[in-house]
Amino acid sequence: xxxxxxxxxxxxxxxxxxxxxxxxxxxxxxxxxxxxxxxxxxxxxxxxxxxxxxxxxxxxxxxxxxxxxxxxxxxxxxxxxxxxxxxxxxxxxxxxxxxxxxxxxxxxxxxxxxxxxxxxxxxxxxxxxxxxxxxxxxxxxxxxxxxxxxxxxxxxxxxxxxxxxxxxxxxxxxxxxxxxxxxxxxxxxxxxxxxxxxxxxxxxxxxxxxxxxxxxxxxxxxxxxxxxxxxxxxxxxxxxxxxxxxxxxxxxxxxxxxxxxxxxxxxxxxxxxxxxxxxxxxxxxxxxxxxxxxxxxxxxxxxxxxxxxxxxxxxxxxxxxxxxxxxx
Amino acid sequence: xxxxxxxxxxxxxxxxxxxxxxxxxxxxxxxxxxxxxxxxxxxxxxxxxxxxxxxxxxxxxxxxxxxxxxxxxxxxxxxxxxxxxxxxxxxxxxxxxxxxxxxxxxxxxxxxxxxxxxxxxxxxxxxxxxxxxxxxxxxxxxxxxx
Numbered sequence: 001x002x003x004x005x006x007x008x009x010x011x012x013x014x015x016x017x018x019x020x021x022x023x024x025x026x027x028x029x030x031x032x033x034x035x036x037x038x039x040x041x042x043x044x045x046x047x048x049x050x051x052x053x054x055x056x057x058x059x060x061x062x063x064x065x066x067x068x069x070x071x072x073x074x075x076x077x078x079x080x081x082x083x084x085x086x087x088x089x090x091x092x093x094x095x096x097x098x099x100x101x102x103x104x105x106x107x108x109x110x111x112x113x114x115x116x117x118x119x120x121x122x123x124x125x126x127x128x129x130x131x132x133x134x135x136x137x138x139x140x141x142x143x144x145x146x147x148x149x150x151x152x153x154x155x156x157x158x159x160x161x162x163x164x165x166x167x168x169x170x171x172x173x174x175x176x177x178x179x180x181x182x183x184x185x186x187x188x189x190x191x192x193x194x195x196x197x198x199x200x201x202x203x204x205x206x207x208x209x210x211x212x213x214x215x216x217x218x219x220x221x222x223x224x225x226x227x228x229x230x231x232x233x234x235x236x237x238x239x240x241x242x243x244x245x246x247x248x249x250x251x252x253x254x255x256x257x258x259x260x261x262x263x264x265x266x267x268x269x270x271x272x273x274x275x276x277x278x279x280x281x282x283x284x285x286x287x288x289x290x291x292x293x294x295x296x297x298x299x300x301x302x303x304x305x306x307x308x309x310x311x312x313x314x315x316x317x318x319x320x321x322x323x324x325x326x327x328x
Numbered sequence: 329x330x331x332x333x334x335x336x337x338x339x340x341x342x343x344x345x346x347x348x349x350x351x352x353x354x355x356x357x358x359x360x361x362x363x364x365x366x367x368x369x370x371x372x373x374x375x376x377x378x379x380x381x382x383x384x385x386x387x388x389x390x391x392x393x394x395x396x397x398x399x400x401x402x403x404x405x406x407x408x409x410x411x412x413x414x415x416x417x418x419x420x421x422x423x424x425x426x427x428x429x430x431x432x433x434x435x436x437x438x439x440x441x442x443x444x445x446x447x448x449x450x451x452x453x454x455x456x457x458x459x460x461x462x463x464x465x466x467x468x469x470x471x472x473x474x
Binding site (some may be wrong): 015016017029031053068082097100147151157158160165308326 | 355363380382383389393397403417418420442445447
């Protein structure tokens, strides 16, 4: 066939080729994690899901290939002035996910930059209404506030801001230094206070101990005094009892016995004085005659033995107390 | 046109089928496969029915489209069966039918609930905080609750 004959076979081949092109155009395989919007005459018609899809090849085309996975958005560092006029550098990170592909595709142009600008302005707003100390200690609250505000704004774009996190808050260097100093001073103060507390406690404990020991000592003394008194009482009682016994013995017996004992003691005392090694001179500050006279006791015994008359006859006077033992 | 009984044309279809399926194996796209199947089917038909190559080409194209449709149907059924991860990349859809407790009241048809460390905006009838609500459907990024 040197020339193309316009016959049935040519037509058939043409139809077949068109069909094959149709086939190529109508089979759309969407990868997992994406949704494609389909436009009919350049107007949004429907969304096709991941997997094998057949799209009518005429008048239909794929509009936007929308990523349905959660995406990370790095919020660049920006300078923020807090309520107490400290300038801090803040950066953050946000996560968002497209929930509604057609809205995200057609409601907003340039989704990423829209979210980014929304985030940056809201970070300024939220952080500008706080003090620096609050900023550093209330990160959770900041994140929650940001999330609520930004998410509410982004809802009409068919996306969900899942989280907003402030990564780093960097105050100026001199502020950091003074914060460090403040912290150090705080610790120092605590240490000093603790030391003083310890000293006070130890002083108190020492004084307590001293007091206790003094009290105990006094108690000991008091106890001892009581015992001493008791001992004195006891010895007095014993003395009394002994005296009682002696006087009872006297009343029952003879006084001459007593005289004998006294004489015995006198003689013993004299002997001790005389035999003392350092005494050569003995001064007797008493009537020696009295001592001799104490022999009257012996006289009494004799009188009792030999009769009164014999004794009376030889008697002058004596220094020894004369105990009259005559019974009437 | 004389019928072309030469086996070259017949086996040619099988060669084409093998090439197409090989291409599908090399680059899976679920598109070459249908053409490959169509080519193989055309070859089989050709074995029994003598036909001119234009007709065979037409048959091949028609079969290709038909197989693509069939494949789509099969894939849809497979998708319905594959309930392994039905809510992959469809986080909002996963919430439909679940019940949650309102942390803040719904006022003027607008409110918020906390689900899994994030906040979802809900719309529904006004209700005080602490009410149990059930997610009925998704409306854009909002959850419609009752």
